[in-house]
Amino acid sequence: MVLDLLSHNPLLTATVLFVALYLQWYRNRLKSVDHLPGLRVAFSPLSLPGALLPTSSWNPGLGWYWQWRTTAYMNHENDIISIVPFVFGKPLYYTCSSKVAQHLLSNETKVNLEKPKLLSRVFLLWGESLISANGNLWKKFRRLLAPAFTPQTFSLVFRESVAIYREMLAEQGWDRENEAAIDDVGQLALRMTLVVLARCGFGVPLSWSEEATTDGSIPFGESLNVVCHTHIERLVIPNWAYKLPIQRLQHMDKAWKALGVYMRELIAARRSAIDSTSIEAQTEKGDLFTRLIEALDEDARIGLEESEVIGNTFALMFAGHETTARTLTATLGYLALYQDEQAKAYSEIVQLLGSRTELTLEDVTKMDFIHGCFHEALRLHPAGPMLPRDLTKDVYVELQHPYPRTMCLPKGSRVIIDMIGIHHNPHTFPEPERFKPSRWEGVPEHEVTMFGWGPRACIGRKFATTEAVTVLALFLRDWMLEVALEPGETIQTYQERVMGQSRLLGLAFGVETVPIKFCRRHPL
Numbered sequence: 408m409v410l411d412l413l414s415h416n417p418l419l420t421a422t423v424l425f426v427a428l429y430l431q432w433y434r435n436r437l438k439s440v441d442h443l444p445g446l447r448v449a450f451s452p453l454s455l456p457g458a459l460l461p462t463s464s465w466n467p468g469l470g471w472y473w474q475w476r477t478t479a480y481m482n483h484e485n486d487i488i489s490i491v492p493f494v495f496g497k498p499l500y501y502t503c504s505s506k507v508a509q510h511l512l513s514n515e516t517k518v519n520l521e522k523p524k525l526l527s528r529v530f531l532l533w534g535e536s537l538i539s540a541n542g543n544l545w546k547k548f549r550r551l552l553a554p555a556f557t558p559q560t561f562s563l564v565f566r567e568s569v570a571i572y573r574e575m576l577a578e579q580g581w582d583r584e585n586e587a588a589i590d591d592v593g594q595l596a597l598r599m600t601l602v603v604l605a606r607c608g609f610g611v612p613l614s615w616s617e618e619a620t621t622d623g624s625i626p627f628g629e630s631l632n633v634v635c636h637t638h639i640e641r642l643v644i645p646n647w648a649y650k651l652p653i654q655r656l657q658h659m660d661k662a663w664k665a666l667g668v669y670m671r672e673l674i675a676a677r678r679s680a681i682d683s684t685s686i687e688a689q690t691e692k693g694d695l696f697t698r699l700i701e702a703l704d705e706d707a708r709i710g711l712e713e714s715e716v717i718g719n720t721f722a723l724m725f726a727g728h729e730t731t732a733r734t735l736t737a738t739l740g741y742l743a744l745y746q747d748e749q750a751k752a753y754s755e756i757v758q759l760l761g762s763r764t765e766l767t768l769e770d771v772t773k774m775d776f777i778h779g780c781f782h783e784a785l786r787l788h789p790a791g792p793m794l795p796r797d798l799t800k801d802v803y804v805e806l807q808h809p810y811p812r813t814m815c816l817p818k819g820s821r822v823i824i825d826m827i828g829i830h831h832n833p834h835t836f837p838e839p840e841r842f843k844p845s846r847w848e849g850v851p852e853h854e855v856t857m858f859g860w861g862p863r864a865c866i867g868r869k870f871a872t873t874e875a876v877t878v879l880a881l882f883l884r885d886w887m888l889e890v891a892l893e894p895g896e897t898i899q900t901y902q903e904r905v906m907g908q909s910r911l912l913g914l915a916f917g918v919e920t921v922p923i924k925f926c927r928r929h930p931l
Contacts, residue, residue, distance in 0.1 A: 565873060587886075596739070608723060612629065623660055635913055738875070746899065748780065791915070
């Protein structure tokens with residue numbers, strides 16, 4: 408009877424066939440992750456529709472790892488979960504286990520893990536770089552760049568951080584004020600870290616306030632700022648759209664083109680300067696850009712092409728300045744909230760300075776508690792929220808939850824190291840939602856896991872911490888930080904409204920807007 412009905416109804420037959428094929432297709436997808444528990448949703452969070460649509464019960468989106476951080480991974484009772492979309496997107500493994508992450512990333516070159524090119528497209532807009540490359544190309548970039556992070560570099564970072572802090576005070580008019588309030592301290596942090604990185608990383612004499620050009624072109628600093636905040640848009644907007652009479656798109660296109668011109672001119676100028684400068688003077692300069700330019704004239708197998716110089720320049724500049732700025736913003740916000748922790752940080756500064764008023768680099772290296780404040784803010788809001796890797800062979804990992812066992816992650820799988828899940832995991836970090844700098848007391852640098860694990864851990868971690876701790880110490884030396892409450896608001900609701908609102912901002916994850924009041928410790 409059923410066969411007779413189907414034979415006389417082609418539409419019904421097609422529907423039944425489609426449903427049968429779909430169920431078999433989805434069954435195979437579940438089998439590909441060995442039916443591992445997790446999320447069964449419409450779209451992969453890494454697919455275009457999944458990323459564009461807001462987080463909901465049927466679409467995790469890009470915000471699920473933050474919005475669901477306290478309940479994800481079945482309340483952190485599973486070290487690894489699967490996400491298997493039933494409409495669009497590749498099945499994925501996600502882990503919130505620091506031990507699994509450490510095992511995978513510490514053996515990255517041995518098991519030949521690869522960064523997915525599709526997810527690194529934003530860094531490929533300018534060319535291959537240390538952030539996007541795999542295999543021998545990555546090894547070449549690492550070999551060339553690692554020697555640029557020297558004591559001379561960190562000394563330069565300290566000096567420029569102090570100079571830029573003073574410039575900021577003068578430009579903001581704070582050098583004549585006993586109190587100041589700012590609607591978003593993140594804007595100050597972004598500018599400070601951009602100027603430090605431009606000066607110390609690439610030898611560009613960027614100032615706090617940039618004068619307009621006389622020919623109507625976009626200034627270097629402004630073009631950097633526009634490019635930094637429009638990477639995703641540049642990736643998805645077609646070229647023809649920039650010809651439309653839409654001022655914002657035209658300005659964005661102009662900024663991107665202007666920055667490309669600036670960088671090529673800068674390469675030519677620095678190349679000429681290197682040719683006429685002694686090796687000793689080049690070494691003393693201590694910036695990353697000089698090291699990249701020097702590699703231009705080397706053999707192709709060990710040197711760089713111009714596109715690779717530009718690619719590495721932009722990758723390090725944008726990733727370096729945004730990640731540091733977002734974490735510096737969060738640190739200032741938490742110190743304003745947690746007055747007891749701010750008092751400890753200030754006490755550390757007073758004890759180190761004694762009768763002196765000016766900081767030294769040696770002081771900064773000894774500020775263990777302030778380092779802990781920066782690390783704790785980075786734990787709560789990891790600037791790089793996920794580390795995706797593709798497996799080129801079967802990899803076995805040891806799990807502890809929900810029970811101890813060995814699990815095989817099969818060849819061809821994509822694993823996402825969930826940095827928010829890991830650093831909000833109560834099995835690793837008790838009271839994970841609390842700002843507690845003391846948890847980093849005595850922790851060796853290589854165990855500060857927010858910078859990653861293994862050979863691909865953040866190459867600029869000391870550059871970032873030197874800058875951030877210097878800036879934090881300067882602020883705390885001169886100012887008391889207080890939260891800027893709205894009428895009728897409590898400290899708790901401020902924390903939920905401000906520190907609880909984090910998302911991907913440009914190329915880094917961080918708190919959206921942090922209003923803070925500054926009160927001078929020693930009134931003028």
